[in-house]
Amino acid sequence: MTGKQQPRLEAAGITKMFGGIRALNDISLEVLPKQIVGIIGPNGAGKTTTFNVITGAYRPSTGEVRLDGKAVTAEPSHLIARAGISRTFQNIRLFGDMTVWEHLLVAQPHSDFTLRRLLPTRWADPQAFRRAEEILEFLKLADVKDRIARSLPYGIQRRVEIARAISARPKLLLLDEPVAGMNHDEADDIRRLILTLRDSGLSILLIDHDMAFVMNLCDYLYVLDFGVMIAQGRPDQIRSNPVVLDAYLGHAT
Template identity: 50%
Template sequence: MNNTILKVSGLSMHFGGIQALKQLDLEVNRGEIVALIGPNGAGKTTFFNCVTGIYNPTEGDVILHTLQGKTSRLNGLKPNKVTEKGMARTFQNIRLFQSMTVLENVMIGRHCRTHSFILGAILRTPGNRQEEQAIIERSHEILEIVGLADEVDNYARNLSYGAQRRLEIARALATDPSLLLLDEPAAGMNPQETQELVQLILRLRDQGYSILLIEHDMKLVMTLSNRIYVMDYGEKIAQGTPEEIQSNPVVIKAYLGEDLDA
């Protein structure tokens, strides 16, 4: 099982009497792009929140095998610990640090990989300066990958919508993740921006990142993903390759309703 990056088994989440997730299993292998789809309210974002530690799942296991060969159980950990273990995410509604510059946003991502603290900051020791410079260099490299190198000194709030989405990805990349979780990365993008995003995600996969994404844009999902999981009412109703999913009657029913005439 060396090939698996993320293994989620039997994940359940209750909010009081409401069961948002029921016994969900999911796997992401190394170098794969996996999509999680489903109608609105199916529990996709809840799933992300459970996996990344924002919620503490009621039942189940989330196991991460990092590229560095470490295995860790993630459920119950705080979000910052989850990120430290090697899993980073973006948000459905953009959550950038608006009044910081583009470069600083990415530099925040380097936080959990660096160590300087109060004394280091005040005394600015050579080691501290080196670390700071390394943060700047690495952040700049990442911004070049996502194509925002020209905007480094701009404020995050001044970026166009598509660029803000890419900056979120850059920020997540800066944490050196083994697995990248993208929550509706193409939401609200125009066709041109979506095309650029597809190129970016494919480039990231080629660089060795594994990606799990939630998306509503079916064209994007079908062209990008190696495998697809379909959810409805908190349950997994199907899984398989894009071709299998497209012809799966259960999936079609979930999306279009019971009476399928046309």
């Protein structure tokens, strides 16, 4: 990880206090362009809190978040999203009564004050229509285009959530436990999808518990435990790191 290349995402010295509790303690991490980076660690280690700080839901007590070298720390969430960070959620959060198609359409980037947003999208913004159709094809969701997203099987809901996230045309995609609760085939589908997304130019930061999945997929890993970064490195380095083994085995008992 030598720093010739400008990182897509840098989080530097992030500390987050809740009351007197230190949920994150001086966390630093970076994601390079077209890199897949994982954050692992036991429950309550602060993984999702890290995501929340990066996406602006939480203001860090100290530290800075930079996207392509530009500070976005604690900006309003929608500005961070527009700057190029999209995410999915651990417990899938889709829009109640929207169809799959509407999910893709609503997330298409639009400038703030244009007549386009006020007229029927079909005529006013055929470009957004076409982009949404591309994503629909790309994520193999064309069959369920007009179904209410929340009525679909779990695995497909995950795809819809990812589809919505990439509809916002991010540079960096945050995936919070993308294969939680999936069987092996479904998880493998998602793994291939993530690789394709990476090849299309996205940087990806993901959280997961499934060690095999993470080890197979990620270029680089960070290990969190009780809000502290206890290790980082390539998967083969992490696999043999005694500190990591201790943290995991210690918690397992």
